[in-house]
Structures are given as structure tokens and as C-alpha cells.
Amino acid sequence: MISCTRCKTPLNTQALNTFALAPCPSCNEPIRADVYAALFRKLPSGHSGTPLQGEQEASCFYHPAKKAAVACSACGRFLCALCDVDLNDRHLCPACLEKGKTKRRIKNLENHRVCYDTVALSIAFISSLFVWPTILSAPIVLYMVIRYWKAPGSIIPRSKIRFVLAFLIAGLQIVGWILVFGGLMTS
Amino acid sequence: MGQYTLWRGRDHLLQIHARWGSEDYKRYYFNDIQAIITRKTDVGKIQNFVTGALAGLFSLFAATSTSGWATFNFIIAISILSILIINIIKGPTCETHLLTAVQTEKLHSLNRIQTTQAVMNQLKPIIERFQGHLAPETYVQHRAELSGTKKKRPQTRLTPSAATVRKHESGRVHLLLFALLSFNGLIVAVGFVLTHVGLTFLGGAVMLMMGICVVVALVKQHESTLQHPLRSMTWAALAYVCFSFICSYIISIGLAFKNPDIVHNQWEMIKLISNTTPWDNGLMMTLNVIALSAAVGIGMPGLWLLRNFRRTHRPLERVMAGPDSVATPKRTT
Numbered sequence: 001m002i003s004c005t006r007c008k009t010p011l012n013t014q015a016l017n018t019f020a021l022a023p024c025p026s027c028n029e030p031i032r033a034d035v036y037a038a039l040f041r042k043l044p045s046g047h048s049g050t051p052l053q054g055e056q057e058a059s060c061f062y063h064p065a066k067k068a069a070v071a072c073s074a075c076g077r078f079l080c081a082l083c084d085v086d087l088n089d090r091h092l093c094p095a096c097l098e099k100g101k102t103k104r105r106i107k108n109l110e111n112h113r114v115c116y117d118t119v120a121l122s123i124a125f126i127s128s129l130f131v132w133p134t135i136l137s138a139p140i141v142l143y144m145v146i147r148y149w150k151a152p153g154s155i156i157p158r159s160k161i162r163f164v165l166a167f168l169i170a171g172l173q174i175v176g177w178i179l180v181f182g183g184l185m186t187s
Numbered sequence: 188m189g190q191y192t193l194w195r196g197r198d199h200l201l202q203i204h205a206r207w208g209s210e211d212y213k214r215y216y217f218n219d220i221q222a223i224i225t226r227k228t229d230v231g232k233i234q235n236f237v238t239g240a241l242a243g244l245f246s247l248f249a250a251t252s253t254s255g256w257a258t259f260n261f262i263i264a265i266s267i268l269s270i271l272i273i274n275i276i277k278g279p280t281c282e283t284h285l286l287t288a289v290q291t292e293k294l295h296s297l298n299r300i301q302t303t304q305a306v307m308n309q310l311k312p313i314i315e316r317f318q319g320h321l322a323p324e325t326y327v328q329h330r331a332e333l334s335g336t337k338k339k340r341p342q343t344r345l346t347p348s349a350a351t352v353r354k355h356e357s358g359r360v361h362l363l364l365f366a367l368l369s370f371n372g373l374i375v376a377v378g379f380v381l382t383h384v385g386l387t388f389l390g391g392a393v394m395l396m397m398g399i400c401v402v403v404a405l406v407k408q409h410e411s412t413l414q415h416p417l418r419s420m421t422w423a424a425l426a427y428v429c430f431s432f433i434c435s436y437i438i439s440i441g442l443a444f445k446n447p448d449i450v451h452n453q454w455e456m457i458k459l460i461s462n463t464t465p466w467d468n469g470l471m472m473t474l475n476v477i478a479l480s481a482a483v484g485i486g487m488p489g490l491w492l493l494r495n496f497r498r499t500h501r502p503l504e505r506v507m508a509g510p511d512s513v514a515t516p517k518r519t520t
Contacts, residue, residue, distance in 0.1 A: 005226050005284050013327050019308070021227060021300070027415055030227040034307055037318040039221040040329045043288055088198075108199075111212045119208035154210055156194060156203070 002033050049080035061093070072096055104152070113155060116148035117162035124169040134173040141170035191295035193306070198317070200285075200310075202294065213292065215285055217317040222286040223294075223310065225303045229419060231280035238271040240477070247473045277301075356411035358493050364400040364424055365489035367393055372482030375475055379465055387461035394431055401425045414496055420489040427481040434474050438463070 001010050009026035011033055021030035049066035052059055058068040060080035068078035074096035085092045088108060092100070100106035120141050127137035145167045149160070189206025200220075202213040242264050249260035283297035297303040315321075374390045404421050442459055449455040465475035 002222055002224065002286075005224055005282060013323070016326060017321070017323065021225075024226075029415060031224065032226075032304070032307065033222055033224045034311060035222045035321060035326060036220055036314050037321045037325075038219060038288070039286075039321075040325070041318075108214065112209065113212075114209045115205070116208070118205075122208060154203075154205075155201070155212060 002035060002039075004029065004031055047081035047084070049082040074100070107155075110155065113152065115154050116144055116151055117153050117160065117166070120144040120148075120166035121162045121169075124166045124173070128169060128173065135177055138170040138173040138177070141166050142174070145170070193294060193296045195310075195313075202292075202296070204295075215287065215292070217314045219287045220285060220314055220318075221288065223283065223307055224286070225281045225283040225297065225300070225307065227300060228280045228282050229415075231274060231278070231299075234274050234280075235271060238267050238274065242267040242271055244473055244477065247476070248470075251468075251470075251472070354411050356407055356413050358413060358417070358496060360400055360404045360407055361413070361417060361421060361489070361493055364397060364404050364421070365486050365493060367397045367400060368424060368427070368482050368486030369490065370486075371397065372479055372486055375479045375482060378475065382462055382464055384458060384461045387457060394428070394435070397424070398428050398432070401428050414492070417489070417492050417496060420485055420492060423481075423485050424489070427478075427485060430481070431478060434478075438471075438474075 002016060003010050004024040004027060006029050007024060007027040009024060011031070012025055015022045015025070015031065016033050016035045018032065019034075021032050023029065024031050049060065049063060049069070051065060052067050058078050060066040060068050060083055061077040062083050063080050066080035066082065069081045070079055070084050070091045071077065072079055072093040073090040074092055077093055079091065079093050083093055085094065085097050087097070087106065097106070097109070101109040104110055123137050123144075124141045127133040145163050149163060189204050192203045192205070194201040194203065196214075198217055200215045200217070202215070204211040204213075245260045245264035245267060249257045249264055252260060277299050279300045280298055281300045281303050283294040283303050285292050285294055297306055371390065371393050374386060374393060377386060378390075401421065401424050405425065408418050408421055439456070439460065442456070442463070443450045446459060449459065463471060465472045
């Protein structure tokens with residue numbers, strides 16, 4: 001049942017898939033609801049795996065009493081219907097799924113990334129506003145640029161412009177400090 | 188905090204929440220999306236009102252202050268005005284939710300009607316390519332089946348629908364609040380031509396009553412049948428009351444600092460406050476203009492909306508409260 005997101009009143013059939021804003025029957029808020037066939041699709045029930053019928057049959061690696069239904073696409077272990085995880089037309093065992101997530105082998109399971117290019121540029125930029133912190137931040141930024149140059153950045157492909165800018169700003173800050181200290185030494 | 192963006196993948200939508208150099212990802216597969224719902228909100232209007240008021244305020248300050256401050260206030264006013272213009276160009280705001288079988292997620296990046304409608308129009312054929320087209324009659328049929336199965340379930344008194352949970356509210360406190368607001372506007376208007384201790388006392392009493400009324404009204408309107416614009420007006424009244432209290436406090440402190448010899452004499456302080464007029468300086472004029480505009484802009488429309496609301500709900504209220512309908516029920520069979 002599709003409801004108004006404000007007053008939680010179920011919407012009329014006429015209010016759905018209108019491609020335009022229509023008032024909610026209860027709170028009168030203009031609302032547009034696009035409904036798709038998945039709303040009426042029954043959720044697939046989970047498989048439990050079939051028990052072994054004879055000794056000739058291959059068994060699941062994780063459940064020796066269950067019949068193997070498929071082999072893991074990553075490690076090749078036999079899996080019963082219960083252990084089989086279908087992901088993007090690949091059959092994976094729970095261990096490979098976990099490994100793929102932690103080691104970032106399966107891109108679709110990744111849910112967090114640190115973008116070191118943004119961090120480096122932010123540190124370089126913010127510290128330059130206060131001048132004095134740059135004496136510490138500039139070497140840190142340079143280290144970050146070199147250390148994480150090849151590290152995966154955002155999941156959305158983008159250029160290395162942030163790293164380049166951070167490197168330039170930090171380089172200029174270091175040159176500035178060298179000039180300041182050089183001037184002080186000579187005077 | 189942070190920035191939300193929405194990206195279209197081969198078989199899914201990707202929502203990225205970026206903050207402080209880290210990114211969190213959420214994927215919604217086209218095959219799993221059950222519905223996308225967008226609802227127009229008043230956030231944009233409130234933003235326009237606030238930025239407009241601030242721009243006006245700083246323009247007034249710029250007009251009344253001396254050269255250095257005038258330039259500063261003018262720059263601030265121009266900056267706020269540009270924000271207002273951008274906000275107007277971006278159009279009305281909305282809230283968008285995406286439904287799957289296991290979650291209802293807010294799509295934070297789809298917060299403007301124009302963009303959201305364009306995105307929804309773009310996504311519709313893509314999602315239908317994955318799920319197939321849903322004919323309107325199919326939906327009606329499914330809904331009928333669903334309601335049919337629901338009817339078979341035994342009805343219990345503990346499962347009322349969301350719509351019936353809302354309590355009926357007559358709006359008496361709201362009436363008092365908006366009437367007080369309008370009356371306060373009248374007092375402020377009189378203050379432009381007349382200063383008197385009695386007027387100050389009356390203004391203070393009205394403000395105090397407004398403070399009480401607005402809290403009671405907010406409590407009463409919660410989960411009630413009151414219409415959305417009326418509720419918004421009550422929230423605006425709360426903002427105005429808070430603003431007035433803060434301004435009164437600042438003015439009192441300012442007067443106390445200017446006249447330290449009469450700080451301990453309350454009567455002298457009240458007389459001093461009552462002697463201040465909007466014509467004394469630019470700040471007083473600005474505050475009085477804001478007070479007058481807010482009182483008239485919230486009080487009068489509030490009364491009008493309440494009148495309409497009470498008109499439409501009165502017949503139902505009478506039938507429900509009438510002794511005949513309860514005491515002598517008519518047999519229909």
C-alpha cells in the first residue's frame with residue numbers, strides 16, 4: 001500500500017502514476033507517486049537445501065548432509081541451495097562474499113570509501129586560511145599525496161586534479177616557509 | 188551534514204553521501220524499486236521568507252547607518268539577496284522517498300520539484316525495462332485483492348488506520364493566538380504615534396499570553412485534523428514570539444547599559460521603555476516594522492484560514508456532538 005509520506009494516509013488509485021503532482025486526499029499536500037511492478041511481486045522464499053540421497057552425490061562444503069547445488073564462482077567450493085548467494089549472476093559462498101566485501105573485490109558490495117584527494121585538498125586549503133598551521137599541514141599534505149596517489153578514490157571515476165592542487169598548494173606553502181626562515185637567518 | 192548525490196548505474200541507482208573526505212554508498216537496484224514518491228514541501232517558501240526578511244533588514248540597516256557600516260550592511264544585503272534569487276530560480280522544494288520491499292529511503296539529493304520530476308521521468312522507462320510495465324488496471328486489481336484479503340481478517344479495536352488516529356481539533360486556542368497576534372500588530376502600530384506606560388503594559392501582557400497560547404496551540408495541533416497551512420502559521424507564530432522576546436530582552440539590556448542609574452528601579456525602567464519610539468533610531472524602526480509585518484502577516488491570514496477551517500468542519504462537529512444522534516439512534520432496517 002502506497003501512503004502519503006507526510007500523513008501516512010493510503011493514496012487513491014487515481015493518485016498513482018499520474019506523472020504530475022496531485023493533492024493527498026487527507027493532508028492536501030501535492031504528491032506524485034510512481035509505482036512499479038515490483039510492488040506486487042512476491043518475495044522469493046529462502047531455500048533450505050535438499051538432504052543427500054546417496055553416497056554418490058556431492059555434498060555442500062559447509063553442510064555435509066546437504067546436496068550440492070552449485071559451485072562457488074570464486075573459490076569453486078560446492079554449495080547447497082542455502083549457502084548459494086546469487087550476486088550479479090554469480091554464485092558465491094558466504095566466505096567469498098565476506099572476503100569480496102572486506103578486500104573490495106566485489107565493487108557492488110562496497111559501501112564506504114575514504115577519498116584521500118579531497119582530504120588532502122581540504123587540509124591544504126583550510127590551513128592556508130590561518131597561515132600558521134601550514135608549517136605542520138604542508139608536509140602532511142605532501143605525504144598524503146605521495147602515499148595515496150594510487151589508492152582508490154571516489155567510486156565515481158574522477159581525475160587526480162585534487163591531488164595535483166593539494167600538492168601545488170602544499171609545495172607553495174613549504175617554499176614560502178623556506179623563504180621566511182631564509183630571510184630570518186640572513187637578517 | 189555532507190552532500191548527497193544520486194548516480195545512475197547499469198542496473199542500479201547509487202546514492203553517495205560525501206562528508207569530510209569520506210563517502211558512504213547505498214545502491215537501489217532497478218529490479219527492486221517498488222515506488223518513488225515525491226511530496227512538495229514548504230521549505231523553499233520558508234527559506235525565501237527568511238532570506239527576504241534578512242535582506243530587507245540589512246537593506247534598512249544600510250539605509251539608516253553611517254558610511255562604513257552602510258557599505259558593510261549593503262554587501263551583506265546583496266549577498267543574502269543573491270541567495271534568495273538563486274533559491275527562487277531553483278524552484279519549489281520537495282521530499283523524495285524510494286520504496287523497496289525491505290526499506291523506505293529518503294533521496295536527499297532530489298529536493299527540488301523540477302529536478303525530481305525530470306529524474307522520475309527519466310527513471311520510469313529504465314525501471315520498467317527491468318520490471319515490465321504496470322498497467323493501471325493491474326494496480327486496481329491487486330489493490331482490490333489486497334482489500335479483499337484484509338476484509339477477511341477479524342477486525343479488532345486496537346488496529347485503527349493511520350487516518351482515524353488523528354484527533355479532532357476545534358482550533359479555539361489557535362483563534363485566540365491569531366487574534367492576539369493581530370491585536371499586537373495594532374498595539375505596535377499605535378506605538379508609532381503614541382507612547383504611554385499603559386500601552387507598554389498592554390503590549391507585555393499580550394506578548395505573555397501569546398507565548399502561552401502558542402505553546403498550547405502547538406501541543407493541541409499535534410496529530411490533529413488541523414490543516415497544514417494553519418499548522419505552519421502556528422510555527423511561524425512561535426518564531427515571531429521567540430524573536431520578540433529576544434528583541435525585548437536585547438533592548439532592555441541596551442537601555443540598562445545606557446542608564447545604569449535607574450537599573451534597580453523597575454518603575455523607572457518601564458517608563459523609560461515606554462518612552463522609546465520607533466523614530467528614535469534605525470534599529471528600533473526596523474524591529475517595529477518587522478513586528479508589525481509579522482503580526483499582520485501571521486495573525487490576519489491565520490484568522491482567515493481558521494475561519495475557513497471552522498466553516499468546513501462545523502457541520503460534522505455538530506452532528507458528532509449533538510445529543511440527538513447519541514441519545515435517540517434511528518433504526519435503519
